[in-house]
Structure formats: C-alpha cells, structure tokens
Amino acid sequence: MTLRSSGEALAKSAPGGLDRILDHRVLLSIAVLAVLPWLLPSKALAVNVLIYGVVVMGYNLLFGYTGLLSFGQAAFFGAGAYFTGIAIGRYGVPWLAAVGLAVLLSTCLAAVIGLVSTRTRGIYFSMVTLALAQLVYYVALQAASFTGGENGLRGFTVDRINLLGLQVNFLDPVNKYYVLMVFAALAMWFQSRILNSPFGAVIEAIRENEQRARACGYDVERSKLVVFMLSGAISSLGGCMLALHLSIVPLDILHYQTSGMIVMMVLLGGARSFFGPFVGAASFLILEDVISLWTPHWQIFVGAIFVLFVLFLPKGIWGTLLDALRIGKAQP
C-alpha cells in the first residue's frame, strides 16, 4: 500500500483502458459540460449544475483529497458572491475585474479562517469551521448597509457584458451558460494542476496518514492552510458565477445549511474523484427539482437518500461507478 492509494494514484501504477481515458480528465469534463444544457430539462438547471459543480469541486480538494471534513465552505461560496456583487453594484467595478477581486478577497478570508481552524484536528475541525462560517453569516446579517442584511444583496445587474470587445447578451441563458463554463473550465484546469503537482501528493499523504506525512518532513500545518485557501478560492469562484447569474445574492448562501448541501453533493457524487462533484451537484439539483414537483417537503427525501448513501454507498455515484468499471476490467 503506497501513500497515494486513491483511484487516481492506482490508475498511474496500472494503466488500463479506462484509466488511460481518465488521464484527460479536464478535457473530458469540459466535453461533458459543453453538451450539458442539451441533456438537462432546463438551461437554468444546467447553469446551477455548473455553479455548484465548481463550488463542490473546490470543496472536494479539502474533503476528498486532503481528508478535512469542513462544514464551513458556504463562507467562501458566499464571500465570492457578495464581493462580486458589492464590487459591481457599489463601486462600479467592471464585471471581470470584480470576479478577480472577489476571488482574491475570498482567499484572504480563507486564510484567516484557515489560520484558526487548521490548528485543530479531526472532528474539532468540522465544528470550528461550522462555527466560524456562522460568524461570517452573522457579520453579513449585521452589516446590512453593505450586504442588504436579511434581504440579501440587490441593486447590481449584469445584462450585457463586454467579452474582449464583443458585446454578449448575458440575459440569454445559452450565452450565459457558455461564458460561465469558461470559468468552470479554468477552475478544473487549475485544480487538476494542483492535484498532479507534488503538493497534490502531499495533501493525499496527509489524508492517508498525518503522522507519517509529518515524519517524512512535510510541513503538515502549512500544507493544510494552503489547501484550505486554494479550496476557498475555487469555491468562491462558484460564488462569483452565482452573483453574475442571479444579479442578487441571497443571505441563505452563507448559512450552514449551504455548507451542508455542499457536503451532501460531494458525497452523493463521490469524493476523491475529479468529476464526482459535478455528478453530485447534478444529482442533488435534479433530485430537488423532481421531488419538489410533487411535495414541498423534498428535504426529507434528500436527507433519507443521503443517510442511505453514508450507510451503503460511501463512495458516491461516480466513485462507485469508476470502481465497478475498474473491477470489471480486472477480470480476465
């Protein structure tokens, strides 16, 4: 058993047909996302899958790959959205610069929260991240002159955007989808680079055995802080996308229920796999859509399905599928 025992690490030691395909995970993921609006019943659902997919992917860096079960990812999702909205609406910053600024500021927020929370370990970490994210929620609630308080952030509109000299109608759902998909593609490329780097191997080593990683001479505390910031940065990009998409930011986005939803999505899809977060986001949102058609109490079913996944399918839909395909290949 090597330190890197995830599916992707195994793929490198024994390249099969499936794993050779999975080596091009970024291109494959982009290809799937490119046709997504035509596979799903509505374009709005496809945009949501894209947004939550990016948020959950960023979270997966922390939970799936580093093994840190944070319950505060909503803070960065929300920060990305709020900073984007405030920059555009209050200071008239051009939309693209607003996104860059929002990611930068959210990463700083992740550094502050990470400094406190990565000092703790295990279950403590989950509780502390939840509590600190709730702190962000209450700050946003109290600073109503900036954030709109309970009513959420309003008063910034993104209808026509200037894309390198080209005027794009952002109200058209198809245009919007593909503009946002560029962000998702960039995030995927960035995350794949992190995972393939030596740093990617370090964080997986920390997940498998923290003591051993420390004994090997890695600075575990600093690696955790860095991965916390990277994860926050990617998830905050999802928040920026949400702000551009909705032209409002609801306060609920910062609530711990949102963090919980992110955790649910990653488990539903499959942690530790590259495309799992998108599968998880899609299945959660489709489930919500379908069940809320015939009952307003869809959460009871989502909760029950989640419990069943924890009990019987901890690798999620995508992770289980990949495993099944690999075992299928291994048979002579």
Place this chain on the structure above:
Amino acid sequence: MDLSLIVMQLLSGIALGAVLVITALGLTIVFGMLGVVNFAHGALFMIGAYAGLYLASLTGSFWWGLLLAPILIGAFGMLIEFVLIRRLYGRSIDDPLLLTFGLSYILVEGVRIVFGSDGIPFPTPPQLIGVLDLGIGFFPRYRLFVIVLVAVVLLALWLTLEKTRVGLIVRAGARDPTIMQVLGVDIGRVWLAIFGLGVGLAALGGVLAGPMRSVNPEMGSLVLAEAFVVTVIGGLGSIVGAVVAGLMVGISISLVALFAPEMATIVMFALMAVVLLIRPQGLFGVRGRTA
C-alpha cells in the same frame, strides 16, 4: 450604568448559559464515550421543545411535558443509535457525523410536516410567571427556575458518574471498551444508554428553552452552532469544560448585549477563536483526544 442592571444581566446570562450547558453536555458526553459527534443534536433539541409543548397541551401541565419529553425523545435517541449509528462504529470518524447530518434534515422536515413551518409560542407555566424581588432587582421567576433545575440535573449527573457502579462502568468504558468487554460488560448496552442520555439532555434543553425562545423548526440550527462553540471552548468530551464554557458563553452574550446589542451573536465565535489560538484542544480538553 448602575450595578443592579449589570447583576441582573449577569443572572440572565447564567440562565441562558444553563440551557447551553445542558445541551452541550449531551453533545460532549456522547462524543466522550462513543466518539460520535451528533450533528442532529440541534434538531433533537428542537424536537424536544415541540414534544414538551405537545405533551404539556395534551396533559394540561407544563410539568408533564418537562418530565416526559426528555424521556420519550431519549428513547427515540436510543432507537437512532440501535438502527443507524451502531452500523458505523469502526468506520471513519466522519461517517457518524455525516449520517446524523442527513438525519437532521429528516427530523426538521418531519416536524414541518406535522406542526407546520411557523413558530408556536410556548407559554410559561403559570406558577413561574412574573418576577421575583432579589433585593437588588427583579428577576423573572422562570429563568431562576431554569438555573436551579440545571444545577440539580448537573449534581445528579455528577453523583451518578462519580459515586455509583453504573458511573464506574461508563467511565471505564470510555477509556477502554475492549477491556470492559473482556470483563463481561455488555458495552453495546452502555453505548445505547449513553446515546439516549445525550439525546435526552438535548430534549431537556429544548423544553427549558421553549418559554424563553419561540418554538420553530429552525431553532435547532442556531443551537447546534452554539453547542459546538461551547464544546470547542470547553474541550470536546470534557463535562467540566461544557459547564464552564456554557456559563462563559451565556454570560458574555448577555453582558455584550447590554453594551453593544449588535455584537451579541458574534461574541461567542470571537471567544472561541481566541481560546483556539491559545489552546487548540479547548480549556479542559486533552491534547490528542480529537485526532
């Protein structure tokens, strides 16, 4: 600012802290003995409040609600342990946390189906309406009752754990379940009882908080964050820690509310951050326990 106002606010803080202590105690005992962080603790607190309200209106007396709700919900907690949590012992420490998180969705939505989404007022029992003259000021009778009741429960719990044979088995089981099994103790039954006790304490906290807060399906989510803050400050698994930290948090919320009301909800999180920067394992926590 005059002194009596500050003393009264201090007492209010202790009453608020007392509810926090009871709730956080349930969380911390279950973690200390079973290694399970019960994410549904807030939801069970909320169900406790609803059960207290329902039983009180059914029997016509608050006292029946106060007595029966924790017992009933505690039994429900044992059912949860037996059917769901038990399967996860030996798996990753994250799994029970995730499972109970999913469970909280089911519980909150279940209450919405049965009782609706709107808040329900929880009437203060007639014997405890009004204020009591303490010499330096007037203090609500109900809050005084909460402080006294929590003190009695704490004393009973402490005596059981420290002075009885059951307490001995429980404490030993927390240290080394394998040895206890070798000695012929059915540790599964001990865990069942402990989980029931933890959930019962959450329900008791819910009933006690009822007349002080409005009862609604969302009330558990705030309480969960509060209970987490208290257990993190006190040290996860430490009973003394839960008591000290609960009172600390209650008093700081109450005193800050006097001088800067808008900071009241934020102060406990700041307190937690400061404690963690100085002692990552909490005030009474043991280093390495939470790894």
